[in-house]
Amino acid sequence: MFRLRQYDEAMLGYEQAFFELSEWPDSTLSNKQIQDMKNAFLLKKLYCQKAAQKFTMALQTSQRFDFSNLEDQEQIPLRNETVVCSFLAGLYDDCFNNVQQFKHFVKDSTQHTPTLLWEILSLTQLARYDEAKALIPTYNQAFHTQINAEDLFAFAQKPKFRSIRKAEALATFVPGAGMIYAGNTTQGIVSLVLQLGTLGYGAYSIINGYYFTGIFTGLGLFQAFYFGGVRRSAYLAEQKNMNLKNQYYQQVKKGLLSNRK
Numbered sequence: 001m002f003r004l005r006q007y008d009e010a011m012l013g014y015e016q017a018f019f020e021l022s023e024w025p026d027s028t029l030s031n032k033q034i035q036d037m038k039n040a041f042l043l044k045k046l047y048c049q050k051a052a053q054k055f056t057m058a059l060q061t062s063q064r065f066d067f068s069n070l071e072d073q074e075q076i077p078l079r080n081e082t083v084v085c086s087f088l089a090g091l092y093d094d095c096f097n098n099v100q101q102f103k104h105f106v107k108d109s110t111q112h113t114p115t116l117l118w119e120i121l122s123l124t125q126l127a128r129y130d131e132a133k134a135l136i137p138t139y140n141q142a143f144h145t146q147i148n149a150e151d152l153f154a155f156a157q158k159p160k161f162r163s164i165r166k167a168e169a170l171a172t173f174v175p176g177a178g179m180i181y182a183g184n185t186t187q188g189i190v191s192l193v194l195q196l197g198t199l200g201y202g203a204y205s206i207i208n209g210y211y212f213t214g215i216f217t218g219l220g221l222f223q224a225f226y227f228g229g230v231r232r233s234a235y236l237a238e239q240k241n242m243n244l245k246n247q248y249y250q251q252v253k254k255g256l257l258s259n260r261k
Contacts, residue, residue: 002044007052014045035066039078046081055088062086072106076114079106083118095122113142117256124252127245129156132252145259152255155248167237171230178233183240191229198222 002010018041025034042064049058062082067075079102086095099119103112116139123132133156136149162182171178176192179185202218205211 002048002051005051007048010048011045011052014041014048017041018045032069035068036074039065043078043081046085050085050088055085055090059085059089059091059094067105072108072111075106076111080114083115087118087122092122092125095119096126116142120256121249121253124249125245127159127161127248129153129159129248139256143259145256147255147259152252155251159248160244161241162237164234164237164241167233168230171233175226175229178230179236182233182236184236187232187236191225191232194225195222195229198225 018038021034021038021041029037042061046058046061049055049061059082062078062085065078065082067078070078079098083095083098083102086092086098095118099115099122102115103109106112116135120132120135120139123129123135133149133153136147136152139145140147167178167182169178170181171191175195176188176190179188179191198218198221200218202215202220202222205213205218206215
């Protein structure tokens with residue numbers, strides 16, 4: 001079923017095999033044999049979930065592995081999949097923590113090499129650039145690359161991130177300024193024009209005796225555009241940061257993989 005890409009059916013088959021082995025274990029098998037078989041069923045189910053791009057489900061499956069009393073060589077493929085699946089699921093803190101668990105429980109440090117890529121990438125996604133950069137010499141040694149850490153992480157010297165609080169503060173005191181600071185000049189100018197226009201319309205209506213129109217239409221619209229502008233500024237700043245993080249991540253990823261032999 002896996003070869004035929006019938007991943008859901010294959011997942012059910014492996015889960016059924018795991019369940020039956022758990023509920024009705026073969027008395028002729030030792031506890032160690034049962035443990036190995038159950039881990040194998042879960043690993044194959046995880047492969048199906050990865051192939052189906054169900055990475056969160058794959059991570060949940062990896063968390064069911066039984067690591068008790070396993071030798072290093074037995075732990076490595078299981079723990080490595082836990083690291084990979086947590087990264088693919090977008091849980092970069094979990095990925096980094098799983099790498100640390102890998103290093104802690106797999107005593108042979110020469111076997112830690114497969115996790116280096118994921119550790120550097122997860123730190124990059126978390127914007128912990130100095131920590132990621134510090135791992136490049138180890139990466140170079142492990143994969144026989146000659147990556148210049150300073151060049152690869154040159155952007156970290158002065159990252160162009162925007163402060164969400166500053167964007168909100170600017171929008172609070174100067175209409176449109178928060179959006180301009182967040183990198184969208186056009187939206188900032190439009191926001192300024194709308195706020196000044198609705199405020200002016202409200203004031204003009206009140207001065208000319210149209211109190212209801214001035215208060216509920218002019219000032220009401222001004223208030224909506226004002227608070228909307230503050231929220232929009234924060235959103236744009238956050239989006240700007242996300243785009244920059246992804247840009248930096250892609251740069252690091254390309255630098256790491258293009259130098260691999």
